[in-house]
Amino acid sequence: MSRIGKKPVAVPNGVTANIDNGVLSVKGPKGTLTLGLSDLVTYSVDDGAIAVQPIGQSKQSRSHWGLQRTLVSNLIEGVTNGFTKILDIKGVGYRAASQGKTLKLQLGYSHDVDIAVPEGIEVKTPDNTTVEISGIDKQKVGQLAAEIRRWRKPEPYKGKGIAYRGEYIFRKEGKKK
Template identity: 75%
Template sequence: MSRIGKRPVAIPSGVTAEMKDGALVVKGPKGTLSLGLSNLVEYKIGDDGISVEPANDSKEARSHWGMQRTLVSNLVEGVTEGFTKVLQITGVGYRAAAQGKNLKLQLGYSHDVDVAVPEGIEIKTPDQTTIEISGIDKQQVGQIAAEIR
């Protein structure tokens, strides 16, 4: 029995959720995100929020239950608040600079390392050794942070 899956995901004001074309689409002040629906769980949009229930009593359905509820929660949090990761660069002479849609890193090589930033991700460098990565998709923000690291 999933303790996480039991709780419905609250939908704040200014956020709408609907199911269409096999996906859960959540729209909010920061943008729109969608999640492909799993056949192992059932999604219900009600007055108390979005609830997720296992479709049957199989072990596989129960194992997807909590994960799908967390993914739905990440959608709602992403379109309302967004996600941010902060990276620190440690090393003598190591620097980072945001240049448009690219991140330029000087990491002691004979050349600069350029990292292309995908659509929907914003990178800021408040100082030369700090990189702030922000966006509405938690998975994408974490993936870019891991690639830079």
């Protein structure tokens, strides 16, 4: 039994959820999100909650059960509060600047790295070593943060690179004489 899947997802006030033609659409104060529904689980929108149940007892339907419940929960969380990832840039000469729908990074390469910001995502740079990525879709926010981080992953000797806020970088000792 899925511990996560058993819990219904609460729908707060100001949020509406509808199931139509195999698509769950959730509308809230921050916007609208949709999710294509899986054939292996059933969804029911009751007053104030969305319940997800597996159709059979097959391994595949039971494994989709918890996943689909979490995806529904992410939709509700996204349209009410939204999601934010914060990246910290460490290193001499490493900096970031947000220019409209483009993020310009200087990461020690001979050229600047320009990253196009997808629709529905907002990127802010409160200072030149911090990047805040926010939006209502958790997958898009996390994907953009991972693509930015991939340009300079934190290295273990000096800790230089792009790291998530709160991420622990395992540090190694340097060479000895």
